[in-house]
Amino acid sequence: MDHTPPPFFKRGPAPLVRLFFFASLSLALLIFDARFRYVDGLRSWLALAAYPLQRAATWPIDLAMGVGGYFSTQASLVEENRMLRERALANAQDAQRFQAAQAEANELRRSIGAAEQLPVPASTAEVLYLGRDPYAHKLLINRGSVQGVKAGSPVVDDVGVIGQVTRVHPLVSEVNLLTNPDQAVPVQVVRNGLRAVAFGARGLPGMLELRYVGANAEIQNGDRLVTSGIDGTYPAGLAVATVVKVETDAEQAFARVLCRPTAGVDRGRYVLVLTNEANMPPRPDESEKKERRAEKRRGKGKDKAADEQ
Amino acid sequence: MSSRSQILLPVRTSTIIGSFVLALFLNFLPWRDMRLVPDFVALVITFWCVRQPRLVGLGVAWMVGLLTDAGNGVLLGQHALAYSVLAFLSVWLSRRILWFGPMLQSLHIALILLAAEAAVLVVRLAAGDAFPGWPLFVRPLLGALLWPAVTWLLLLPQRRQASEQTI
Numbered sequence: 001m002d003h004t005p006p007p008f009f010k011r012g013p014a015p016l017v018r019l020f021f022f023a024s025l026s027l028a029l030l031i032f033d034a035r036f037r038y039v040d041g042l043r044s045w046l047a048l049a050a051y052p053l054q055r056a057a058t059w060p061i062d063l064a065m066g067v068g069g070y071f072s073t074q075a076s077l078v079e080e081n082r083m084l085r086e087r088a089l090a091n092a093q094d095a096q097r098f099q100a101a102q103a104e105a106n107e108l109r110r111s112i113g114a115a116e117q118l119p120v121p122a123s124t125a126e127v128l129y130l131g132r133d134p135y136a137h138k139l140l141i142n143r144g145s146v147q148g149v150k151a152g153s154p155v156v157d158d159v160g161v162i163g164q165v166t167r168v169h170p171l172v173s174e175v176n177l178l179t180n181p182d183q184a185v186p187v188q189v190v191r192n193g194l195r196a197v198a199f200g201a202r203g204l205p206g207m208l209e210l211r212y213v214g215a216n217a218e219i220q221n222g223d224r225l226v227t228s229g230i231d232g233t234y235p236a237g238l239a240v241a242t243v244v245k246v247e248t249d250a251e252q253a254f255a256r257v258l259c260r261p262t263a264g265v266d267r268g269r270y271v272l273v274l275t276n277e278a279n280m281p282p283r284p285d286e287s288e289k290k291e292r293r294a295e296k297r298r299g300k301g302k303d304k305a306a307d308e309q
Numbered sequence: 310m311s312s313r314s315q316i317l318l319p320v321r322t323s324t325i326i327g328s329f330v331l332a333l334f335l336n337f338l339p340w341r342d343m344r345l346v347p348d349f350v351a352l353v354i355t356f357w358c359v360r361q362p363r364l365v366g367l368g369v370a371w372m373v374g375l376l377t378d379a380g381n382g383v384l385l386g387q388h389a390l391a392y393s394v395l396a397f398l399s400v401w402l403s404r405r406i407l408w409f410g411p412m413l414q415s416l417h418i419a420l421i422l423l424a425a426e427a428a429v430l431v432v433r434l435a436a437g438d439a440f441p442g443w444p445l446f447v448r449p450l451l452g453a454l455l456w457p458a459v460t461w462l463l464l465l466p467q468r469r470q471a472s473e474q475t476i
Contacts, residue, residue, distance in 0.1 A: 015400050018367045022393040029386035034436050039385050046379030054380055057337035129339035133383045135438040174382045181439055
């Protein structure tokens with residue numbers, strides 16, 4: 001006769017067993033997500049389920065802004081109108097000069113046989129909120145794959161680059177901000193054309209740093225940095241940052257260059273998502289690698305043939 | 310303690326689901342710095358795991374964690390892991406915690422929330438992220454301070470009316 005407890009005392013597996021089960025399930029998910037990105041489908045479905053709540057959570061802010069806007073006085077509106085008109089006038093002048101300059105540049109490019117620079121199509125998006133992950137600087141925008149946003153597209157505001165779309169859900173997208181320590185932007189100094197790579201500064205939230213700039217590089221405070229466009233992701237000439245501090249240390253091979261981003265990385269409500277469809281030729285190292293692999297295979301085949309003989 | 314001096318009504322499933330929806334809503338509000346806002350979802354999970362360990366356990370915590378991960382756009386599984394640890398500790402300590410008064414309960418909750426936050430930290434450091442600074446640990450402490458209020462609020466639907474208590 002066995003002495004098992006009656007069924008109404010059964011409570012399923014012990015808590016420790018359950019913890020082990022769920023912890024291993026989470027770890028498996030984590031590894032699949034971080035290393036292989038296999039679970040993006042599941043993530044999209046879950047994100048879709050969370051979307052109504054996310055949308056609802058922005059509602060109190062919208063309401064507050066709506067009420068604030070309703071009570072904004074006529075005087076402030078008149079003042080704002082005047083300022084906007086002034087700015088539009090100043091912009092119109094620049095725009096005319098820009099058109100002339102672009103026509104001229106195209107002419108010159110054609111004459112030297114370079115590809116004509118095409119205007120970059122862009123679509124507006126509204127910022128839902130800043131990401132809630134203290135480990136990464138992100139924001140969420142209200143455009144997703146349904147509206148044709150693609151991962152990797154650069155995101156800008158009215159003055160400069162904000163970041164890059166890193167993950168696209170059906171209705172929202174995640175934008176990695178420039179200030180992420182792992183986010184790299186190839187830049188160029190406007191004054192002398194010096195090329196560098198800008199990263200988010202480690203330990204200084206909201207700032208950028210140029211890494212791998214030689215200690216003797218010609219760079220100084222106040223230098224403006226724009227995208228160089230050589231990576232094929234960011235179109236050339238978008239404002240990125242201004243240099244605020246250059247430190248050189250005789251013992252270090254590289255200078256420490258701190259910059260402040262031009263765009264309101266943590267401000268602003270509307271952004272532009274640029275569609276980058278530059279026809280870049282394949283990277284030489286990749287095609288070389290393939291060739292080398294093919295050669296190796298051929299070499300192995302030969303070895304085998306030699307063995308067989 | 311008021312919760313032990315009176316007999317509570319049995320809990321309704323709608324109360325539990327409603328509290329989770331409210332907590333997720335509070336977490337999804339566009340806060341300026343998440344490190345200085347208590348994790349409401351973690352608090353609600355802890356509460357139900359302590360009060361109703363048969364109804365809410367590791368499975369529920371894991372699912373809610375996945376939803377949080379997807380909604381926040383972080384690594385899928387980091388909150389699932391953290392909330393599983395949280396639920397396990399809460400279920401394990403539930404009998405012990407309910408013996409204490411509100412202040413000592415808060416101390417236990419602080420430790421449980423710290424453990425969950427540490428789980429997230431370990432996962433993110435292993436994934437190659439930088440340490441976001443010590444304010445990270447303000448969050449669980451704030452959550453523990455909110456514990457008496459959370460207890461009072463979430464037990465409201467189970468309390469009897471004063472008129473019902475007299476026979």
